[in-house]
Amino acid sequence: MTVNFADEDGKYFKEIPDISEHHGRLFLSEKAYDVLQDLLEAAGEFLPVKYASGNGYMFNPLQYAESVDGVDYQLSQKDEFNDVISLGFHENKVRKFMAFRSEFSYLNDLICQEELKERIEKNNLKGVLITQVLGNRSAAFNPELYLNS
Template sequence: MYDDEEVIEKLGEDNLIQIECDPREYAPIWQTLSVRFEPALGGKSDKPIPDLQMHSGHLFLSERALKSLRDILEPHGELLPVVYSSDNEAPKEGAIFNPLKVVSANERTSTKDSFGEVASLFFDTEEVIF
Protein backbone atom coordinates (compact mmCIF):
# COMPACT_ATOMS: atom_id res chain seq x y z
CA MET A 1 0.00 0.00 0.00
CA TYR A 2 2.75 2.45 0.94
CA ASP A 3 6.39 2.18 0.00
CA ASP A 4 8.97 1.56 2.76
CA GLU A 5 11.55 3.50 0.72
CA GLU A 6 9.27 6.57 0.73
CA VAL A 7 8.84 6.21 4.50
CA ILE A 8 12.63 6.08 4.96
CA GLU A 9 13.09 9.09 2.65
CA LYS A 10 10.42 11.21 4.36
CA LEU A 11 10.55 10.04 7.98
CA GLY A 12 13.99 8.45 8.34
CA GLU A 13 15.15 4.86 8.77
CA ASP A 14 14.46 4.93 12.53
CA ASN A 15 10.80 5.72 11.89
CA LEU A 16 9.55 2.83 9.78
CA ILE A 17 5.84 2.38 10.32
CA GLN A 18 5.60 -0.85 12.25
CA ILE A 19 3.16 -2.55 14.55
CA GLU A 20 4.28 -1.35 17.95
CA CYS A 21 3.53 -3.08 21.24
CA ASP A 22 3.97 0.27 22.94
CA PRO A 23 2.27 3.22 21.26
CA ARG A 24 4.58 5.54 19.34
CA GLU A 25 3.71 9.02 18.09
CA TYR A 26 4.50 9.79 14.46
CA ALA A 27 2.62 13.09 14.09
CA PRO A 28 5.57 15.35 15.09
CA ILE A 29 7.71 14.02 12.23
CA TRP A 30 5.01 12.90 9.79
CA GLN A 31 5.13 13.89 6.14
CA THR A 32 2.21 12.96 3.90
CA LEU A 33 2.80 9.58 2.26
CA SER A 34 1.54 8.34 -1.10
CA VAL A 35 -0.72 5.29 -0.91
CA ARG A 36 -1.26 3.39 -4.14
CA PHE A 37 -3.91 0.71 -4.61
CA GLU A 38 -2.89 -1.86 -7.21
CA PRO A 39 -5.06 -4.68 -8.56
CA ALA A 40 -4.38 -8.12 -7.11
CA LEU A 41 -2.30 -10.46 -9.25
CA GLY A 42 -4.40 -11.27 -12.28
CA GLY A 43 -7.18 -9.11 -10.89
CA LYS A 44 -9.13 -6.30 -12.45
CA SER A 45 -8.24 -2.70 -11.76
CA ASP A 46 -11.84 -1.50 -12.04
CA LYS A 47 -12.66 -2.05 -8.36
CA PRO A 48 -13.08 1.11 -6.29
CA ILE A 49 -10.66 1.95 -3.50
CA PRO A 50 -12.05 0.64 -0.21
CA ASP A 51 -13.11 3.06 2.52
CA LEU A 52 -11.26 0.98 5.14
CA GLN A 53 -8.29 -1.28 4.47
CA MET A 54 -5.85 -3.05 6.78
CA HIS A 55 -2.23 -3.15 5.63
CA SER A 56 0.54 -4.57 7.80
CA GLY A 57 -1.54 -3.90 10.88
CA HIS A 58 -2.40 -0.32 9.98
CA LEU A 59 -5.87 0.98 9.26
CA PHE A 60 -6.21 3.03 6.06
CA LEU A 61 -9.18 5.41 5.88
CA SER A 62 -10.49 6.89 2.65
CA GLU A 63 -11.64 10.49 2.45
CA ARG A 64 -15.22 9.37 3.13
CA ALA A 65 -14.24 7.10 6.06
CA LEU A 66 -12.10 9.86 7.53
CA LYS A 67 -15.05 12.27 7.54
CA SER A 68 -17.27 9.65 9.19
CA LEU A 69 -14.84 8.32 11.80
CA ARG A 70 -12.57 11.27 12.65
CA ASP A 71 -14.41 12.25 15.84
CA ILE A 72 -14.49 8.64 17.06
CA LEU A 73 -10.82 7.86 16.33
CA GLU A 74 -9.00 11.11 17.22
CA PRO A 75 -9.28 10.69 21.01
CA HIS A 76 -7.55 7.31 20.68
CA GLY A 77 -4.65 8.01 18.34
CA GLU A 78 -3.29 9.89 15.35
CA LEU A 79 -4.83 10.26 11.92
CA LEU A 80 -1.71 10.54 9.77
CA PRO A 81 -2.39 12.14 6.38
CA VAL A 82 -1.86 10.27 3.13
CA VAL A 83 -2.72 10.90 -0.50
CA TYR A 84 -4.15 7.79 -2.14
CA SER A 85 -4.93 6.80 -5.72
CA SER A 86 -5.36 3.88 -8.11
CA ASP A 87 -5.39 3.35 -11.87
CA ASN A 88 -9.06 4.38 -11.92
CA GLU A 89 -9.21 7.04 -9.23
CA ALA A 90 -7.53 10.42 -9.00
CA PRO A 91 -5.51 11.25 -5.88
CA LYS A 92 -7.54 12.02 -2.74
CA GLU A 93 -6.68 12.77 0.86
CA GLY A 94 -7.09 10.06 3.47
CA ALA A 95 -5.30 8.87 6.59
CA ILE A 96 -3.59 6.01 8.34
CA PHE A 97 -4.78 5.55 11.92
CA ASN A 98 -1.99 5.15 14.47
CA PRO A 99 -3.52 4.06 17.80
CA LEU A 100 -1.96 5.55 20.91
CA LYS A 101 -4.16 3.67 23.37
CA VAL A 102 -3.61 -0.08 23.57
CA VAL A 103 -5.59 -2.73 25.42
CA SER A 104 -4.45 -6.32 25.84
CA ALA A 105 -5.96 -9.12 23.80
CA ASN A 106 -7.22 -12.28 25.44
CA GLU A 107 -4.44 -14.70 24.45
CA ARG A 108 -6.55 -17.73 25.38
CA THR A 109 -9.28 -17.02 22.82
CA SER A 110 -7.32 -15.06 20.16
CA THR A 111 -5.83 -17.13 17.32
CA LYS A 112 -2.94 -17.05 14.85
CA ASP A 113 -2.76 -18.49 11.34
CA SER A 114 -0.20 -21.00 10.03
CA PHE A 115 2.28 -18.15 9.39
CA GLY A 116 2.08 -16.93 12.98
CA GLU A 117 0.04 -13.87 11.98
CA VAL A 118 -3.00 -12.79 13.96
CA ALA A 119 -6.15 -14.43 12.59
CA SER A 120 -8.64 -13.27 15.24
CA LEU A 121 -8.55 -11.06 18.32
CA PHE A 122 -10.71 -11.20 21.42
CA PHE A 123 -10.70 -8.72 24.30
CA ASP A 124 -11.86 -8.91 27.93
CA THR A 125 -12.35 -5.19 28.38
CA GLU A 126 -14.95 -2.55 27.73
CA GLU A 127 -12.17 -0.14 26.68
CA VAL A 128 -12.30 -1.24 23.05
CA ILE A 129 -13.73 1.64 20.99
CA PHE A 130 -15.20 -0.47 18.16
Template sequence: MTIHRIVRDDRYLIFDIPHLEVLEKLGRAYPIHIKRSPVKYSEVWKEPLRLDFGPEEETIYEEIPDLSVYDGRMFFSVKAFQALGDELRQDGEFLPVTYAGGSGYLFNPLTIAENFGARDDRLTVLNEFDEAQSIGFIENKLPVGTMIFRSTISAYYDVFCTDELRLAVERAGLTGVIFHPDLADISGGATTDH
Protein backbone atom coordinates (compact mmCIF):
# COMPACT_ATOMS: atom_id res chain seq x y z
CA MET A 1 0.00 0.00 0.00
CA THR A 2 1.28 3.42 -0.93
CA ILE A 3 0.61 6.84 0.56
CA HIS A 4 1.17 10.00 -1.49
CA ARG A 5 1.36 13.71 -0.72
CA ILE A 6 -0.99 15.60 -3.05
CA VAL A 7 0.69 18.65 -4.58
CA ARG A 8 -0.68 21.09 -7.09
CA ASP A 9 0.58 20.97 -10.63
CA ASP A 10 1.91 24.51 -10.94
CA ARG A 11 1.37 24.51 -14.69
CA TYR A 12 -2.28 25.37 -13.93
CA LEU A 13 -3.90 28.38 -12.29
CA ILE A 14 -4.01 28.20 -8.49
CA PHE A 15 -6.83 29.20 -6.16
CA ASP A 16 -6.94 31.71 -3.36
CA ILE A 17 -9.66 32.37 -0.79
CA PRO A 18 -10.05 36.16 -0.55
CA HIS A 19 -9.83 37.53 2.99
CA LEU A 20 -12.78 39.92 2.61
CA GLU A 21 -14.95 37.15 1.16
CA VAL A 22 -14.37 35.05 4.29
CA LEU A 23 -15.08 37.96 6.65
CA GLU A 24 -18.26 38.88 4.79
CA LYS A 25 -19.73 35.37 4.54
CA LEU A 26 -18.29 33.48 7.53
CA GLY A 27 -17.19 36.20 9.94
CA ARG A 28 -14.03 36.50 12.03
CA ALA A 29 -14.78 33.33 14.03
CA TYR A 30 -14.24 31.07 10.98
CA PRO A 31 -10.98 32.08 9.22
CA ILE A 32 -10.80 29.15 6.77
CA HIS A 33 -8.41 31.13 4.58
CA ILE A 34 -5.69 31.21 7.26
CA LYS A 35 -6.58 28.51 9.81
CA ARG A 36 -5.67 24.99 8.69
CA SER A 37 -6.84 23.03 11.71
CA PRO A 38 -9.58 20.43 11.10
CA VAL A 39 -12.68 22.48 11.87
CA LYS A 40 -16.07 21.73 10.28
CA TYR A 41 -17.46 24.68 8.36
CA SER A 42 -20.63 23.19 6.86
CA GLU A 43 -22.82 24.54 9.69
CA VAL A 44 -21.84 28.16 8.99
CA TRP A 45 -21.30 27.91 5.22
CA LYS A 46 -24.64 29.44 4.17
CA GLU A 47 -23.70 30.51 0.64
CA PRO A 48 -20.84 29.73 -1.74
CA LEU A 49 -17.55 31.54 -1.19
CA ARG A 50 -15.90 33.08 -4.23
CA LEU A 51 -12.43 31.79 -5.06
CA ASP A 52 -9.89 33.69 -7.12
CA PHE A 53 -7.68 31.81 -9.57
CA GLY A 54 -4.40 33.19 -10.81
CA PRO A 55 -1.04 32.20 -12.29
CA GLU A 56 2.25 31.49 -10.60
CA GLU A 57 5.71 31.76 -12.10
CA GLU A 58 5.59 28.23 -13.56
CA THR A 59 2.03 28.47 -14.93
CA ILE A 60 1.79 27.28 -18.52
CA TYR A 61 -1.92 26.56 -18.93
CA GLU A 62 -4.15 29.57 -18.33
CA GLU A 63 -6.95 27.31 -17.20
CA ILE A 64 -8.61 26.22 -14.00
CA PRO A 65 -7.73 22.61 -13.17
CA ASP A 66 -10.15 19.90 -12.09
CA LEU A 67 -8.32 19.59 -8.76
CA SER A 68 -5.98 21.84 -6.84
CA VAL A 69 -4.54 21.81 -3.35
CA TYR A 70 -3.55 24.76 -1.18
CA ASP A 71 -3.01 25.21 2.53
CA GLY A 72 -4.57 21.89 3.54
CA ARG A 73 -7.70 22.29 1.42
CA MET A 74 -8.58 21.10 -2.08
CA PHE A 75 -10.54 22.65 -4.94
CA PHE A 76 -12.81 20.28 -6.87
CA SER A 77 -14.35 21.24 -10.19
CA VAL A 78 -17.87 19.99 -10.85
CA LYS A 79 -16.31 17.24 -13.01
CA ALA A 80 -13.98 16.17 -10.17
CA PHE A 81 -16.82 16.27 -7.63
CA GLN A 82 -19.01 14.09 -9.85
CA ALA A 83 -16.18 11.59 -10.27
CA LEU A 84 -14.98 11.43 -6.64
CA GLY A 85 -17.44 13.19 -4.33
CA ASP A 86 -19.39 10.18 -3.10
CA GLU A 87 -16.21 8.25 -2.28
CA LEU A 88 -14.68 11.11 -0.27
CA ARG A 89 -17.59 12.21 1.91
CA GLN A 90 -16.34 10.15 4.87
CA ASP A 91 -12.97 11.95 4.71
CA GLY A 92 -14.21 15.53 5.00
CA GLU A 93 -16.75 18.05 3.80
CA PHE A 94 -17.48 19.58 0.41
CA LEU A 95 -18.25 23.30 0.62
CA PRO A 96 -19.74 25.05 -2.44
CA VAL A 97 -17.66 27.76 -4.10
CA THR A 98 -17.87 29.96 -7.16
CA TYR A 99 -15.20 31.55 -9.33
CA ALA A 100 -15.19 33.71 -12.44
CA GLY A 101 -16.89 31.53 -15.01
CA GLY A 102 -17.96 28.60 -12.89
CA SER A 103 -18.63 26.79 -9.65
CA GLY A 104 -17.15 23.90 -7.73
CA TYR A 105 -16.32 22.79 -4.22
CA LEU A 106 -13.71 23.36 -1.56
CA PHE A 107 -12.89 20.04 0.10
CA ASN A 108 -11.99 20.37 3.77
CA PRO A 109 -10.27 17.09 4.84
CA LEU A 110 -11.29 16.18 8.40
CA THR A 111 -9.68 12.74 8.75
CA ILE A 112 -6.48 13.19 10.80
CA ALA A 113 -3.95 10.33 10.84
CA GLU A 114 -2.96 10.79 14.49
CA ASN A 115 -6.59 10.44 15.65
CA PHE A 116 -6.37 6.79 14.57
CA GLY A 117 -2.76 6.05 15.53
CA ALA A 118 -1.91 5.96 11.82
CA ARG A 119 1.33 7.96 11.90
CA ASP A 120 4.27 5.58 11.86
CA ASP A 121 6.70 6.96 14.45
CA ARG A 122 9.38 4.47 13.33
CA LEU A 123 9.46 6.15 9.89
CA THR A 124 8.75 9.71 11.00
CA VAL A 125 11.96 11.61 11.74
CA LEU A 126 12.31 15.23 12.87
CA ASN A 127 15.45 17.35 12.61
CA GLU A 128 16.87 19.61 15.34
CA PHE A 129 14.32 22.31 14.39
CA ASP A 130 11.37 19.87 14.76
CA GLU A 131 10.87 19.84 10.99
CA ALA A 132 9.89 16.54 9.42
CA GLN A 133 12.73 14.89 7.52
CA SER A 134 10.65 11.84 6.73
CA ILE A 135 7.04 10.89 7.39
CA GLY A 136 5.44 7.48 7.45
CA PHE A 137 1.86 6.32 7.88
CA ILE A 138 0.21 2.99 8.65
CA GLU A 139 -2.59 2.87 6.11
CA ASN A 140 -4.52 0.00 7.70
CA LYS A 141 -4.99 2.05 10.88
CA LEU A 142 -6.97 4.68 8.99
CA PRO A 143 -10.75 4.14 8.89
CA VAL A 144 -11.79 1.64 6.21
CA GLY A 145 -12.33 3.44 2.91
CA THR A 146 -10.20 6.49 3.77
CA MET A 147 -8.76 8.07 0.64
CA ILE A 148 -7.71 11.56 1.82
CA PHE A 149 -6.33 12.67 5.18
CA ARG A 150 -4.12 15.22 6.91
CA SER A 151 -1.62 15.05 9.75
CA THR A 152 -0.51 17.07 12.75
CA ILE A 153 3.12 16.43 11.71
CA SER A 154 2.72 18.96 8.87
CA ALA A 155 0.50 21.28 10.93
CA TYR A 156 -2.41 20.21 8.67
CA TYR A 157 -0.78 21.98 5.70
CA ASP A 158 -0.26 18.90 3.51
CA VAL A 159 -2.97 16.64 2.13
CA PHE A 160 -2.13 12.94 1.87
CA CYS A 161 -3.94 10.19 0.03
CA THR A 162 -4.02 6.48 -0.59
CA ASP A 163 -3.14 4.88 -3.89
CA GLU A 164 -6.87 4.27 -4.36
CA LEU A 165 -7.43 8.01 -4.79
CA ARG A 166 -4.50 8.37 -7.18
CA LEU A 167 -5.92 5.62 -9.36
CA ALA A 168 -9.43 7.14 -9.28
CA VAL A 169 -8.05 10.54 -10.34
CA GLU A 170 -6.10 8.96 -13.18
CA ARG A 171 -9.10 6.87 -14.34
CA ALA A 172 -11.28 9.98 -14.43
CA GLY A 173 -8.63 11.94 -16.36
CA LEU A 174 -8.61 14.80 -13.84
CA THR A 175 -6.01 17.57 -14.08
CA GLY A 176 -4.25 19.80 -11.57
CA VAL A 177 -2.51 17.62 -9.01
CA ILE A 178 0.53 15.38 -8.79
CA PHE A 179 0.96 12.50 -6.36
CA HIS A 180 4.35 12.88 -4.72
CA PRO A 181 6.15 10.02 -2.94
CA ASP A 182 8.14 12.44 -0.71
CA LEU A 183 5.68 12.81 2.16
CA ALA A 184 7.88 15.29 4.04
CA ASP A 185 8.60 17.55 1.03
CA ILE A 186 12.38 17.29 1.50
CA SER A 187 12.94 17.72 -2.23
CA GLY A 188 11.52 21.23 -2.20
CA GLY A 189 8.13 20.51 -3.70
CA ALA A 190 8.81 20.67 -7.44
CA THR A 191 5.44 20.00 -8.96
CA THR A 192 6.11 19.88 -12.69
CA ASP A 193 8.32 17.96 -15.05
CA HIS A 194 9.82 21.01 -16.79
Protein backbone atom coordinates (compact mmCIF):
# COMPACT_ATOMS: atom_id res chain seq x y z
CA MET A 1 0.00 0.00 0.00
CA THR A 2 1.25 3.48 -0.83
CA VAL A 3 0.38 6.56 1.23
CA ASN A 4 0.80 10.22 0.34
CA PHE A 5 0.96 13.32 2.48
CA ALA A 6 -0.62 16.30 0.76
CA ASP A 7 -2.66 19.33 1.77
CA GLU A 8 -6.18 20.10 0.54
CA ASP A 9 -4.75 21.62 -2.66
CA GLY A 10 -2.83 18.42 -3.46
CA LYS A 11 0.59 19.91 -2.66
CA TYR A 12 2.87 17.35 -1.05
CA PHE A 13 4.28 18.05 2.39
CA LYS A 14 8.00 18.76 2.55
CA GLU A 15 8.28 16.95 5.88
CA ILE A 16 6.65 13.60 6.53
CA PRO A 17 5.29 13.24 10.10
CA ASP A 18 6.64 10.58 12.43
CA ILE A 19 3.08 9.70 13.36
CA SER A 20 -0.24 10.81 11.92
CA GLU A 21 -3.85 9.91 12.68
CA HIS A 22 -6.29 9.26 9.83
CA HIS A 23 -9.87 8.17 10.59
CA GLY A 24 -8.94 6.25 13.71
CA ARG A 25 -5.79 4.70 12.26
CA LEU A 26 -2.19 5.75 12.69
CA PHE A 27 0.54 6.21 10.14
CA LEU A 28 3.86 5.36 11.76
CA SER A 29 7.25 6.13 10.25
CA GLU A 30 9.89 3.48 10.87
CA LYS A 31 11.14 5.62 13.76
CA ALA A 32 7.67 5.79 15.33
CA TYR A 33 7.13 2.07 14.76
CA ASP A 34 10.38 1.25 16.58
CA VAL A 35 9.31 3.45 19.51
CA LEU A 36 5.66 2.36 19.78
CA GLN A 37 5.43 -1.19 18.44
CA ASP A 38 5.73 -2.91 21.82
CA LEU A 39 2.91 -0.79 23.30
CA LEU A 40 0.55 -1.14 20.35
CA GLU A 41 1.05 -4.73 19.19
CA ALA A 42 -1.71 -6.15 21.42
CA ALA A 43 -4.15 -3.42 20.35
CA GLY A 44 -4.21 -4.02 16.59
CA GLU A 45 -2.33 -4.80 13.42
CA PHE A 46 0.53 -3.12 11.57
CA LEU A 47 0.20 -2.91 7.80
CA PRO A 48 3.37 -2.07 5.84
CA VAL A 49 3.14 1.03 3.63
CA LYS A 50 5.41 2.95 1.29
CA TYR A 51 5.56 6.69 0.86
CA ALA A 52 7.68 9.09 -1.19
CA SER A 53 10.71 9.04 1.09
CA GLY A 54 10.57 5.63 2.70
CA ASN A 55 8.63 2.85 4.36
CA GLY A 56 6.33 2.88 7.33
CA TYR A 57 3.23 1.27 8.78
CA MET A 58 -0.46 1.90 9.18
CA PHE A 59 -1.64 0.82 12.60
CA ASN A 60 -5.19 -0.47 12.47
CA PRO A 61 -6.64 -0.71 16.00
CA LEU A 62 -8.78 -3.80 16.55
CA GLN A 63 -10.02 -3.03 20.05
CA TYR A 64 -13.38 -1.30 20.55
CA ALA A 65 -14.85 0.27 23.67
CA GLU A 66 -18.17 -1.43 23.00
CA SER A 67 -16.58 -4.88 23.34
CA VAL A 68 -16.21 -4.27 27.10
CA ASP A 69 -19.26 -1.99 27.57
CA GLY A 70 -16.74 0.83 27.91
CA VAL A 71 -18.76 3.71 26.44
CA ASP A 72 -20.24 6.02 29.07
CA TYR A 73 -23.50 7.01 27.39
CA GLN A 74 -24.19 9.67 30.02
CA LEU A 75 -21.07 11.53 28.83
CA SER A 76 -21.38 10.65 25.13
CA GLN A 77 -23.70 12.81 23.04
CA LYS A 78 -24.62 13.43 19.41
CA ASP A 79 -26.40 16.42 17.92
CA GLU A 80 -29.50 16.40 15.73
CA PHE A 81 -27.33 15.55 12.70
CA ASN A 82 -25.78 12.56 14.51
CA ASP A 83 -22.42 14.33 14.75
CA VAL A 84 -20.54 13.45 17.92
CA ILE A 85 -20.52 16.30 20.44
CA SER A 86 -18.79 14.48 23.28
CA LEU A 87 -17.40 11.06 23.96
CA GLY A 88 -16.82 9.46 27.34
CA PHE A 89 -15.65 6.09 28.60
CA HIS A 90 -15.74 3.98 31.73
CA GLU A 91 -12.00 4.17 32.40
CA ASN A 92 -11.95 1.00 34.48
CA LYS A 93 -13.38 -0.96 31.52
CA VAL A 94 -11.11 0.40 28.75
CA ARG A 95 -7.93 0.63 30.86
CA LYS A 96 -6.55 -2.61 29.37
CA PHE A 97 -6.71 -1.12 25.85
CA MET A 98 -3.57 0.90 24.99
CA ALA A 99 -5.33 2.31 21.91
CA PHE A 100 -8.91 1.75 20.83
CA ARG A 101 -11.84 3.07 18.84
CA SER A 102 -15.56 3.37 19.41
CA GLU A 103 -18.50 2.63 17.19
CA PHE A 104 -20.24 5.58 18.88
CA SER A 105 -17.86 7.91 17.00
CA TYR A 106 -18.12 5.86 13.80
CA LEU A 107 -14.59 4.45 14.42
CA ASN A 108 -13.15 7.85 13.41
CA ASP A 109 -11.29 8.62 16.63
CA LEU A 110 -8.34 6.82 18.13
CA ILE A 111 -8.32 6.92 21.91
CA CYS A 112 -5.11 6.14 23.75
CA GLN A 113 -3.89 5.66 27.28
CA GLU A 114 -1.58 8.11 29.05
CA GLU A 115 1.37 5.71 28.69
CA LEU A 116 1.19 5.92 24.89
CA LYS A 117 0.92 9.72 24.98
CA GLU A 118 3.94 9.93 27.26
CA ARG A 119 6.00 7.64 24.99
CA ILE A 120 5.15 9.82 21.97
CA GLU A 121 6.19 12.97 23.84
CA LYS A 122 9.32 11.45 25.40
CA ASN A 123 10.59 10.37 21.97
CA ASN A 124 9.65 13.69 20.34
CA LEU A 125 7.46 12.07 17.69
CA LYS A 126 5.83 14.80 15.61
CA GLY A 127 2.65 14.99 13.59
CA VAL A 128 -0.19 13.97 15.87
CA LEU A 129 -2.53 16.08 17.97
CA ILE A 130 -3.31 14.57 21.35
CA THR A 131 -6.19 16.20 23.19
CA GLN A 132 -8.44 15.45 26.12
CA VAL A 133 -11.42 16.70 24.11
CA LEU A 134 -13.07 13.56 22.80
CA GLY A 135 -15.57 13.43 19.99
CA ASN A 136 -15.84 17.06 18.89
CA ARG A 137 -12.95 17.49 16.47
CA SER A 138 -13.55 21.21 15.90
CA ALA A 139 -13.20 21.86 19.65
CA ALA A 140 -10.07 19.69 19.72
CA PHE A 141 -8.33 22.02 17.27
CA ASN A 142 -8.39 24.87 19.76
CA PRO A 143 -4.65 25.55 20.31
CA GLU A 144 -5.25 26.12 24.03
CA LEU A 145 -6.22 22.45 24.33
CA TYR A 146 -3.18 20.94 22.58
CA LEU A 147 -1.17 18.45 24.57
CA ASN A 148 1.20 17.55 21.75
CA SER A 149 1.50 18.66 18.14
